[in-house]
Amino acid sequence: MTMTTIECPTMGALRTHLDLPSPEVESHLDTCTTCRDLMVTVAGDAGTVNRLLKGLTPPPETVPEPAMHSRSRTVHHDVASRRWRGFSPRRAGDAPRLTAGSPPRRTVATAVAAVLAVTVVLTPGGRSAVAQFLDTFRGEQLQVIQFNPDELEDNYLNDEGDLAGLHDLLAEAHVDVPDPVQVTTAEEAQAITGLQPPSAVTLREGLDIPGTDTAYVASPGGVVTLTLEARADNEVPDSLDGVVVRIAVPPAVATVLTDQAAMDRTDPGEGARGPLAAGGGRGVLAGSAGILEVTSEGASLEEVRTFLLAQPDLPASLRLQLQGIDDWRNTLPVPLPADDIAWEDVTVNGNEGLAFGDDSGLGAAILWQGDGVVHGVAGTQARSALLDLAGRL
Amino acid sequence: MTPDEAFQTHYHRLTNLARRLVDRQTAEEVAADAIAGLPESSVAKDSPEVVAMWLNRVTVNAALNRLRSRRRERQRVAAHGAVAVPTTDETPEDQIERDDEQRRVRDVLARLPDRQATALLLRHAGHSYAEVAMALGVADGSVGVLLARGERAFRRLWDDPDQQSQDGAIR
Numbered sequence: 107m108t109m110t111t112i113e114c115p116t117m118g119a120l121r122t123h124l125d126l127p128s129p130e131v132e133s134h135l136d137t138c139t140t141c142r143d144l145m146v147t148v149a150g151d152a153g154t155v156n157r158l159l160k161g162l163t164p165p166p167e168t169v170p171e172p173a174m175h176s177r178s179r180t181v182h183h184d185v186a187s188r189r190w191r192g193f194s195p196r197r198a199g200d201a202p203r204l205t206a207g208s209p210p211r212r213t214v215a216t217a218v219a220a221v222l223a224v225t226v227v228l229t230p231g232g233r234s235a236v237a238q239f240l241d242t243f244r245g246e247q248l249q250v251i252q253f254n255p256d257e258l259e260d261n262y263l264n265d266e267g268d269l270a271g272l273h274d275l276l277a278e279a280h281v282d283v284p285d286p287v288q289v290t291t292a293e294e295a296q297a298i299t300g301l302q303p304p305s306a307v308t309l310r311e312g313l314d315i316p317g318t319d320t321a322y323v324a325s326p327g328g329v330v331t332l333t334l335e336a337r338a339d340n341e342v343p344d345s346l347d348g349v350v351v352r353i354a355v356p357p358a359v360a361t362v363l364t365d366q367a368a369m370d371r372t373d374p375g376e377g378a379r380g381p382l383a384a385g386g387g388r389g390v391l392a393g394s395a396g397i398l399e400v401t402s403e404g405a406s407l408e409e410v411r412t413f414l415l416a417q418p419d420l421p422a423s424l425r426l427q428l429q430g431i432d433d434w435r436n437t438l439p440v441p442l443p444a445d446d447i448a449w450e451d452v453t454v455n456g457n458e459g460l461a462f463g464d465d466s467g468l469g470a471a472i473l474w475q476g477d478g479v480v481h482g483v484a485g486t487q488a489r490s491a492l493l494d495l496a497g498r499l
Numbered sequence: 500m501t502p503d504e505a506f507q508t509h510y511h512r513l514t515n516l517a518r519r520l521v522d523r524q525t526a527e528e529v530a531a532d533a534i535a536g537l538p539e540s541s542v543a544k545d546s547p548e549v550v551a552m553w554l555n556r557v558t559v560n561a562a563l564n565r566l567r568s569r570r571r572e573r574q575r576v577a578a579h580g581a582v583a584v585p586t587t588d589e590t591p592e593d594q595i596e597r598d599d600e601q602r603r604v605r606d607v608l609a610r611l612p613d614r615q616a617t618a619l620l621l622r623h624a625g626h627s628y629a630e631v632a633m634a635l636g637v638a639d640g641s642v643g644v645l646l647a648r649g650e651r652a653f654r655r656l657w658d659d660p661d662q663q664s665q666d667g668a669i670r
Contacts, residue, residue, distance in 0.1 A: 117644065118645075118647050120643075120647065121643040121644070121650070122640075122643030122646075126628065148647055148651075151650035151653070152646070152650050154653075154657065155619060155623065155649075158653075158657070159519070159620070159623040159624075160623070161601055162604060435612055436613075436614065456536070456540040456541045456543075457541055478637075
C-alpha cells in the first residue's frame with residue numbers, strides 16, 4: 107500500500123494538473139494511491155462544476171450596444187460612510203498616540219505584535235474538505251476592531267506584547283520573525299524586504315517638516331508556528347490536539363522622515379524614545395507590507411477559529427465584533443483601543459482604506475490596501491494632509 | 500484609455516460575463532458601473548490586461564452581490580408564504596433565468612466566498628490561470644487551490660443544498 111508522503115502534491119496542484127498537466131504530478135500519481143483517490147475527487151468536482159456552469163453561458167448576441175452616457179453610476183465617493191466612534195479630544199501637549207514613545211523600530215514591532223496577537227487569537231477560519239489540506243486566511247482587506255486594552259492585556263498579552271494567554275493552549279510556539287532593522291538607504295531596505303520603500307522626496311512634498319532626516323525601516327517577515335495541545339488542564343478538544351497554525355508574517359518596509367532640529371530641542375528622555383516621539387518631534391512614516399497569511403494543518407481554520415472565539419477570557423465585545431466579520435477569510439482585523447482613536451473609512455486611489463486620528467496635527471494615520479499590499483502613512487500631520495499624501499504615493 | 504474606448508472594448512464582454520449570474524438588465528448595469536469606476540481605480544493606467552482583469556473581478560463581484568440580494572429576497576418571500584408571480588413583461592432571458600437548474604447553479608455560486616465564485620466563473624468562462632490570478636490579485640499558483648476548494652464546496656452544496664451556506668461551516 108502506498109502511503110501519503112511529504113512529496114504529495116497539494117489539492118491545488120492536483121487541480122492545476124487537470125488543466126496544465128505536469129510530468130512530476132503524473133509520475134507521482136503513478137505511485138501514490140492516496141493522491142490518485144484524491145485526484146478522482148478533484149476531477150469529479152471539476153467535471154460537475156464545468157457541466158453546470160456551461161449551462162449559464164448566455165445566448166449569443168443578447169447584449170445591445172451600451173447607452174453609456176445615460177447610465178447611472180454607483181461608485182462615486184472619496185470618503186465613504188463616515189463613522190466617528192467615541193473620539194476623545196487630546197490636550198495640546200499630549201503625545202501623538204499613534205507614535206508616542208516609539209521609535210520606528212519599536213513602532214513597527216509593536217504594530218506587528220498587535221496584528222499578530224489579534225490575528226492569532228481571533229482570526230476566523232474556514233473548513234476545508236480535506237483535513238490535510240492547508241486552509242488559508244489572507245488579510246487582504248481591513249476592518250477596525252475596537253477593544254479595551256486593559257481587558258486584552260490582562261488576558262492575552264504580557265508587557266512585551268507576547269501571547270501570554272495562548273500559552274496554556276499550546277504544546278509549542280515557535281516565532282521566527284526577525285526584528286525590523288533601520289538602514290540608511292532605500293536600496294538596502296528593498297534588498298531586505300523585496301518592497302520598494304516610499305519615496306522620501308514625495309513624502310517631503312506638501313509636508314511642513316523642515317530639516318528632515320531620512321531613514322528606512324525594513325522587516326524581512328517570517329513565520330510564527332503554533333501547535334495546539336489538548337491537556338487535562340486546558341480546554342483544547344481532542345480534535346484539535348496537535349493542530350498546527352502557521353502565520354506567515356509578510357515583509358514590511360517604511361520610509362521615516364524626522365525633524366532632527368525639533369528633536370534636539372526636546373528633553374533627552376523623550377528624544378531617546380525615537381524620531382516620532384512626543385515633545386515637539388515631528389515626522390512622517392510611510393510604508394508597505396505584504397499580505398498576512400494564516401494556514402492550519404490537521405484541522406480547518408474554522409474549527410480553530412470557533413474554538414478560540416469560544417475562549418471564556420475573550421472580551422465579549424471583541425468576540426461579537428470578530429464573529430460579525432462576514433468575509434473573515436480575507437479580512438484582517440485592525441485593533442484599535444476603544445474610545446481612544448477616531449477613525450473613518452476612506453478611499454485612497456480607488457482602494458478602500460481607513461483613516462485614524464484627526465486634523466490637530468498631534469497624530470494621524472492612513473491605512474489602505476491595494477494590489478496585494480497593505481500601505482500606511484502615519485505622522486504628526488493633520489489627517490487630511492496625510493490623506494492627500496497617501497493619494498500621491 | 501478614455502471612457503468611450505473602455506465601453507467599446509469591454510462592455511460586451513463584461514455584460515456576457517455578468518449574464519451568467521444575473522438577468523440581462525442587471526448584467527448591463529453592473530458592467531456599466533464597473534467601467535464607470537475604472538478612471539478612479541488604481542489600475543486605470545495599467546496595462547490593458549490588468550485593466551481587463553480588474554473589470555472582470557469588479558463585474559463578477561457586483562453580479563454576485565445582486566444575486567445574493569435577490570436570493571435573500573426570495574427567502575424572505577418564501578418565509579412569509581407568498582407565491583412569486585411572474586411579471587407580465589418577462590423577457591425570454593428572464594424565462595431562461597427561471598429555469599430550475601440555472602437558478603440552483605446561481606444559488607450555489609452565491610453561497611460561495613467571493614474569490615472562489617469568481618475563480619470558478621472566470622475559469623469556466625475560458626480565462627487562463629494567469630488571467631484568473633490577475634483578476635483576483637493572487638499568485639498564479641494559488642488559482643489551482645481556489646478552483647479545487649471552490650469546486651469541492653460547490654459540489655457539496657449542489658449535492659446537499661441544506662448544508663451550511665457561506666457564513667456556515669462548509670468550506
